[in-house]
Amino acid sequence: MIKIYNTLSRTKEEFHPLKEGKVKMYVCGPTVYNYIHIGNGRSTVSFDTVRRYLEFRGYEVNYVSNFTDVDDKIIRAAKELKITAPEVADRFIEAFTEDTQALNVKPACAHPRVMDHIDDIIDFIQVLMDKGYAYEAKGDVYYRTRKFETYGKLSDQSIDELEVGASQRTGEEQQIKEDPLDFALWKSAKPEEISWESPWGHGRPGWHIECSVMATKLLGDTIDIHGGGQDLEFPHHENEIAQSEAKTGKTFANYWMHNGYVTIGDDDEKMSKSLGNFVTVHDMVQQIDPQVLRFFMATTQYRRPIRYSETTLKEAATNLQRLRTAYENAGFRLADAQESLAEDTEKVTEIEALVIRFTEEMDDDFNTANGITVVYELAKWLNMYSEQAAVSQVVLEKARATFTQLLDVFGIVFQEELVDADIEAFIEERNQARKDRNFSRSDEIRDLLKEQGIILEDTPQGTRWRKE
Known part of the structure; x- marks a missing residue:
């Protein structure tokens, strides 16, 4: 039985989907004004891995992840790039798709966009x-936070605690709201900003x-799993609950x-664009094997922090090569x-026991x-079995198929490569040189291939080869 740590209850709960064998899952996607950084990529990879495991366990997963293509950051980027906000969104949605494909992230069943x-x-x-x-104030529309009696239940905060922080905010918006805790549902348009007609004016x-x-x-109205980064717990997800449950009267x-x-x-500082300490996935997948980056992010339990460094990436590369x-x-x-x-x-039976574990x-x-x-x-089991004098095709094929199946949960795929005829010819020549006790030529061939990144x-x- 799958158990999930539910942020709402702060406990691990047995997973019981709304409909047997099916999972409805929504994950907050990126705001598309720039390339995603490793932190954004971690969220995408984490929930792709969760989805893959649910599918491994036999569930049919309806996986939805949105693109926020209407936002202040997109409007600012449009001004800087001297293009329209939709053009900014299109550019970075395309970049997101390319970068996540490199990380072997499965496309969502739907990628809705706000503009649609x-x-x-x-x-x-x-x-x-x-x-x-909700109420209208000078063309804006705000949500009455205090009217939703359980506001704060996801982030485990009381309305009084939240009021202390909200009362310290200043600005024109705070002056027109009924309560400092209220948040915007609709924003009136500023000159030359992208906007739409509404009952409350352009916004x-x-x-x-x-x-x-x-x-x-x-x-x-009710979904099984809602996911996202830890930073979205409050206020974004808290506000989603308040809005959705107020409208439907049902658990969101x-x-x-x-x-x-x-x-x-x-100092283990959080990676973020606002702090300027980020590394983009777009840059990384051009510098290192994307599978190494995927492996690095997928093999840490999703709730745990990941320390990004050259050392941790090298460790991931070494471990992936072992596999x-x-x-x-x-x-x-x-x-x-x-x-046989x-x-x-x-x-x-030994292989199947490992699958159970x-x-x-x-x-x-x-x-x-x-x-x-x-x-x-x-x-390790595979290596030991492969060293036996006699091996079985039945066992090897079962082991390799199982290995492939388990690694697929992590989004890792080992491609079968065609044997290069030139490399095989060098190996044949080297084998003959060793038989002839021409060890200088044997060593020369080994060194030549090593220079080309081929390890014998x-x-x-017999002699086998692999790429370094």
Whole structure:
């Protein structure tokens, strides 16, 4: 039974979806005004991994992740780049798609955009106004926070605690609101800003209302899982609950999941664009193997912080190579494997036992750190089995298929590569040189291939090669 740490209850709860075998899941996507940084990428990878594991466990997942394409930051970027706000959004949605494809993130079942749901947003706000949860003030529309009696339940804050912070805010907006805690549902347009006609005049949506509208529009009034970064817990997700449940009278999401930060530097400072300490995924996937970056982010349990550094990336690269080598070792032995052996049933049972352990670890709130430890054990098992004098095709194929299946949960795929005829020819020449005791030529060939990034490994079953 899968257990999920629910931010709302601050406990691990058994997962019971609304409909057996199906999961409705909404994850807050990026505000598309720039390339995503590693912190944004961590959230995307974390919930893609959660989705993959749910599918591994047999669930059909309706996965929705939005693009915020109407926002102050997009408007500022449009002015700086001297293009329109929609053009800014289009540019960075395309970049997001390219970068996440490099990280082997599965496309969402739907990627809704705010601009495509303006009428739905206006209708949603009107219902809140009709119910007395919202009011208009000088072309803006605000949500009456105090009217929602359980406001603060997600972030575990009382209305009095929140009032202390809100009362210290200043500015024109604070002067026109009924209460400092109230938040904007609709903002009146400023000159030359992108805007839409509404019952309250030209304007655009507030940030929080967007996700409430798109989530309920595409997934229904109540969803199974709502996810996002830890920084979205308050106020964004708190406000989503207030808006959605005030409108529908139903629970908005049964399980709330929040991923931890990516930290950087000796002080473990949170990586963010506002602090200027960020590294973009766009740059990183051009500098290192994207699978290493994916592995780095996917193999830490989603709620834990990740320290980003050159050292931690190198560790991820080393560990990933260990797994790739084990997979290739098993593939190499297929060439001389016997069709079956007497011990096949015993060996297959050992493999299946590791799958059971993997499932037990991952069922505990998607604990990828423990899950990958089991995969390391399978790699060790594969290496030991591959060193046997006699191996079985049945066992090797079962082990490799299992290895592939488990790694797919982490978004890692080892591509089968065609053997390069030139490399094989060099290996043949080297083997002959060794038979002829021409060791200088043998060493010369090894060094030549190494310069090309090809590593030779001499095994009892012959010489095999891999890319460095």
